[in-house]
Amino acid sequence: MVDPNDRDALARRNADLAAQKHARTPKETMRAAMLAMLARQPVRKQAGRTGRALLIRPDHLGDLLLTVPAIHLLKQTRPELALHALVGPWGKAAFDRVEALDLVDTLEFPGFTRQPPIGTMAAYRLAKQAAEQLRQIGYDHAVILRPDHWWGAMLARLAGIPNIIGFDTTDVRPFLTKALPYHPYDHSVRQNLDLAGALAGQRFVDSLAYLYYPLNDADYAASGALLSPHGYTSIRPLVCIHPGSGTLTKQWEPSRWSQVAAQLAERWGSFTVFTGSASEVDLCRAAASGLRAPHVVLAGQTPLPLLAALYARARVVLGPDSGPLHLAAAVQSSTVALFGPARVSRFGTWGPRARHATLTSSIACLGCGILNWPEDPPEFHPCVRDITVERVVGAAVRVSAAS
Numbered sequence: 001m002v003d004p005n006d007r008d009a010l011a012r013r014n015a016d017l018a019a020q021k022h023a024r025t026p027k028e029t030m031r032a033a034m035l036a037m038l039a040r041q042p043v044r045k046q047a048g049r050t051g052r053a054l055l056i057r058p059d060h061l062g063d064l065l066l067t068v069p070a071i072h073l074l075k076q077t078r079p080e081l082a083l084h085a086l087v088g089p090w091g092k093a094a095f096d097r098v099e100a101l102d103l104v105d106t107l108e109f110p111g112f113t114r115q116p117p118i119g120t121m122a123a124y125r126l127a128k129q130a131a132e133q134l135r136q137i138g139y140d141h142a143v144i145l146r147p148d149h150w151w152g153a154m155l156a157r158l159a160g161i162p163n164i165i166g167f168d169t170t171d172v173r174p175f176l177t178k179a180l181p182y183h184p185y186d187h188s189v190r191q192n193l194d195l196a197g198a199l200a201g202q203r204f205v206d207s208l209a210y211l212y213y214p215l216n217d218a219d220y221a222a223s224g225a226l227l228s229p230h231g232y233t234s235i236r237p238l239v240c241i242h243p244g245s246g247t248l249t250k251q252w253e254p255s256r257w258s259q260v261a262a263q264l265a266e267r268w269g270s271f272t273v274f275t276g277s278a279s280e281v282d283l284c285r286a287a288a289s290g291l292r293a294p295h296v297v298l299a300g301q302t303p304l305p306l307l308a309a310l311y312a313r314a315r316v317v318l319g320p321d322s323g324p325l326h327l328a329a330a331v332q333s334s335t336v337a338l339f340g341p342a343r344v345s346r347f348g349t350w351g352p353r354a355r356h357a358t359l360t361s362s363i364a365c366l367g368c369g370i371l372n373w374p375e376d377p378p379e380f381h382p383c384v385r386d387i388t389v390e391r392v393v394g395a396a397v398r399v400s401a402a403s
Helices: 007-022 026-039 061-065 068-077 089-095 120-137 150-158 188-200 217-230 254-268 278-288 304-313 323-330 389-401
Strands: 052-057 082-087 103-106 141-144 163-167 178-180 238-241 271-274 295-297 316-320 335-338 356-359
Touching: 026 150, 052 150, 061 089, 061 323, 068 082, 068 188, 082 089, 089 103, 089 304, 120 150, 141 150, 141 188, 150 163, 163 188, 178 188, 217 304, 238 254, 238 304, 254 271, 254 278, 254 316, 254 389, 271 278, 278 295, 304 323, 316 323, 316 389, 323 335, 335 389, 356 389
Parallel strands: 052 082, 052 141, 082 103, 141 163, 163 178, 238 271, 238 316, 271 295, 316 335, 335 356
Antiparallel strands: none
């Protein structure tokens, strides 16, 4: 057993284990062969031109928000195309206000529901059923926006969509009519721009891509109404902290967030809001525990537009790598994001560097790409916990000054 205090040995150990986890298993190799065979089977093509394109994105909030710039640029370049998005029910709210989309439809994508797996045969039956529904609508094009989403690529093929664009990854490639070179270290926004550009017939440049989530007067009013009973007034700077991030490996120690909130309150006289999902109420309460400065825990009380409006009020939004931090960037708030196992080059906050700080550890196995290590104690994966309170406070002061 490696000593977790021996940083070099720990990093080597974690890097070796991550490489093993990334390696294809015999089951995955067999699946790839079966998918290649399936892709060679004839399917009934859709008849005639429809003027519609289907954008398939099974992911959750953060990945969807990072897709929005590509959707806007695609619509500007190909206004004659009706753009339909197919997302999970969990992601629909992220796309409901994207004006460039003509339709947002939902599907319970296997593997993304955060529920127990439905089984291989059930997943294939669902693909056939959904493909028939897509065939009835009719599409000229499909874009597979997640690089490894072979199920979505298979779905598009079974639906008879004649032009299917995606990345040249092992399981996706057989179903594509246009496979783009895959660069895994490119930012997700850049990857989405490449795919949309392939459909648009041109290359989109990064400088034209910006995160965007529209708000209206009712959203701002609702956020004010939510805050006012807790003693918040607009004369106080607002600080928002979102301590949750899906897996323990990506999270900071909750007590450190209360230290950050206390130090910022001492400096600014700020009011702190702790946000999270209904399942993160206890985490948010732990993060607020012992904090004497004015604050409130609003976990489970903020549907997406309300959460966005809260963040739009904030001097700074802080938290580990998560979808809500991308939402904060999309409403033009300054952010401080703590990164560990996820690659900053691919998922770092998109926006002006002066307004968005991305903090990491110096451990050599940083960015391993394995987000969950249920078999290991937390001290074996210190990449986020290495980040100090002082660094987070300093980053918050720095990015807020650039607002």
